[in-house]
Amino acid sequence: MSYVFLIIDGRGRGSWLTPSLVVAIFALLFTVGSFWWIQVRRGLLRAYTSHVYSGGFTPAKIVLVLPLVVHNPAPAPIIVTDLRLRVDTPRGTAVREPALPIYLSWIASHASVYPQNESRVYAAPFVVAGRTAIEEFISVTAP
Structure with missing residues (x-):
């Protein structure tokens, strides 16, 4: 002391x-x-989705279009190079589906949730500037 x-x-x-x-x-x-x-400072991206989506499925393929808002709370920009959606049973569920989890890969971006007569933009990296949020309509698929 x-x-x-x-x-x-x-x-x-x-x-x-x-x-x-x-x-x-x-x-x-x-x-x-x-x-x-x-x-x-680098931060973690936060992604928010709404309750509206569109899609289609066959016995061999699933395609979904999800509206996402991607928020970067940090000051430095972050580049998003790939997205993946995991579909699984809720936590704490005793019964487990044999086909789950399913991973859906990002294949394209659209201008809206219900794309009509538009050319889609295939999956390409995009930037989320610092302290901003952007809206993306992501199309994901599982073969």
Whole structure:
């Protein structure tokens, strides 16, 4: 305990560590930490969907179009290169379906939930800028 007072008071052998130097070091650490938090920090994307979707299925294939809002709460932009949808039974369910889980892969993007007479854009990376949200209509399929 007396060593802490020795450093703060500037007496004895620890006299090079003055109170003004301690304040300057903490100010520098605060500045670097604040810059990282406000400008550089990477975050996790958050995806939200609505209760509306469209799709079709056959015994061999499933195709769904889902409206997604992708939100990036961090300041740095994030590139989305691939999306995948997992269909599974709810947690805590005792009965397990033998065909689940099913993974649906992203194949295209559309202009709306119910695409009509449009050319779809095949799956390509897109950017979510920092502190923004974008809307995408994602088409996923399982063979």
